Amino acid sequence: MSLKKDYASRKVKDVIDSVSKLYLGKQEPGYLPNGTNLEELDHLYKKIIQLADEGNINEAENELYQFLDFDDENLFELALSFYVHINEFDEDYLEEHDFSKDEILYGTQNIVRKFKGLTDIDFLFK
Known part of the structure; x- marks a missing residue:
């Protein structure tokens, strides 16, 4: 992996x-499907x-955005967990599938x- x-x-x-x-x-975020009252969220996360x-990856991100309710902390953690997951992909895999680390950073932001x-959170992203 390059510098x-x-x-x-x-x-x-x-x-x-942060x-x-x-x-x-x-x-760190750690959304884990638990099969209790959050069945819809569990299904979304697995999907x-x-x-x-x-x-x-783009389809997954689009699917995530379709379900976002910006008042739901569980969805916030789920979204962050998604970005943690795709950040673990190496750059070659991301490029192969038309995605990048910059897009992950932008999505998180x-x-x-x-x-x-x-x-006023730009300080986190510099």
Whole structure:
């Protein structure tokens, strides 16, 4: 992995970890399907992870955005967990499937802004 690619992965991880600490009170997001009252969320999470793992990352992200309710903390954590998951893909896999680390960073930034209504969070993304 080149230095630039490694930096991009670390940057995404650092941003997501910071956001998780600030807004979820956790070291890192960790949405786990639990099959209880959140069956719809569990189904969504499994679906978007499967799509991403199959290389349909853009489709997975679009599916995520269709279901977002910006008042639901569980969805916030689910969205961050999705970006953690796809950040683990190497740059070659992402490029092969028309995605990039920059898009992961942008998606994370967009999620934080929409969920938290914040516009003054640019310091996290520099």
